[in-house]
Amino acid sequence: MELAVFSAKPYDEDYLTSANEAHGHELVFLEARLDPDTATLASGKEAVSIFVNDIASRPVLETLAHHGTRLLALRSAGFNHVDLEAAADSGLTVVRVPEYSPYAVAEFTVGMMLALGRKYHRAQNRVREGNFSLEGLMGFDLHSRTVGIVGTGKIGLVLAAILRGFGCRVVAYDPYPSDEAVALGVTYMSLDGLLGASDIVTLHCPLTPETHHLINEGTLQLMKPGVVLINTSRGALIDTEAVIDALKEGRIGHLGLDVYEEESDLFFEDRSDTIIQDDVFSRLLTFPNALVTGHQAFFTHNAMVEIAETTMANISAFAAGRLSGNEISLEST
Ligand code: NAD
Helix, strand or coil: EEECCCCCHHHHHHHHHHHCCCCEEEECCCCCCCCCHHHHHHHCCEEEEEEECCCCCHHHHHHHHEEEEEEEEEEECCCEEEEEHHHCCCCCCCCCCCCCCCHHHHHHHHHHHHHHCHHHHHHHHHHHHHEEEECCCCCCCCCCCCEEEEECHHHHHHHHHHHHHCCCEEECCCCCCHHHHCCCCEEEHHHHHHHCCCCHHEEECCCCCCCCCCHHHHHHHHCCCCCCEEECCCHHHHHHHHHHHHCCCCCEEEEHHHHHHHHCHHCCCCCCCCCCCHHHHHHCCCCCCCEECCCCCCCCHHHHHHHHHHHHHHHHHHHHCCCCCCCCCCCCC
């Protein structure tokens, strides 16, 4: 099958080419992000593969379908960027990689907690400048802290297991509580209850209309003063401007973000020679108690192997007229 790979970085090319050895599809790698202006680059390609910041809106999907595309293969678990109704209307099958390495994201999240709590990033800068003072580097133990996990799916569960190992009390909110989490010693509570009880709040639910700006001015008021807030899920789960206000007032003690609601115009590119025009993002970078990374929590060798292999298996199943089990539609969500 012919596959156009949008937002293809050199590492995508390496991993997908290697995974494709067992499948023999014809791959065309495109650096461009999929959007209304670039959709025709996939003309004649039956399959198109996209990543998290590609735009799969109705006009884009209609253009793809019009030019012969029948399969949209996401190289991600999240699918909030795909208009599934438009995909169905255009006759496009959509497949994703539901699970690659929940460990990658869960471990990165713990790394953020530790880095913020113990100020690794600030200490590194100091030591490099010959400043060995400990003033301002006072941290806190993770042991005995209450961590609130919003969303105990694959990533949330791995995170809960790791945090139990640290001796944390783990509480959670999920509309579909998991027996596995309870067996790990996790206590389920309402979202409001979790926000009021947690020293650290970490988000691991998908972005949906229901979870959009889950963290907002109102829910921030419910949190403990000095709370640590971590988001390695999707940027629009939090209202960034409300979070900035809470940082300015000291209501948030530490903030860790791997995702940002307007990240699609910033992340995954080297912009070090350009002036960042997004003043909200720039303000975030000024806080000494905020750690911001560019959507890299998934980015491990293990995860990249899984993403590439599952993507190729999804495409082969479609080409053979089989279901891969990784199809998504409005009905399945
Ligand atoms: P998952 O589908 O296994 O789990 C999601 C959980 O969220 C489910 O248990 C679901 O019941 C729960 N949920 C749904 N609505 C909720 C709500 N309103 N409140 C609380 N919980 C709710 O997904 P996963 O593999 O654990 O991934 C979680 C999210 O992490 C993904 O949706 C994706 O956005 C994000 N992610 C980020 C990266 C990264 O690199 N930063 C990588 C992979 C995934």
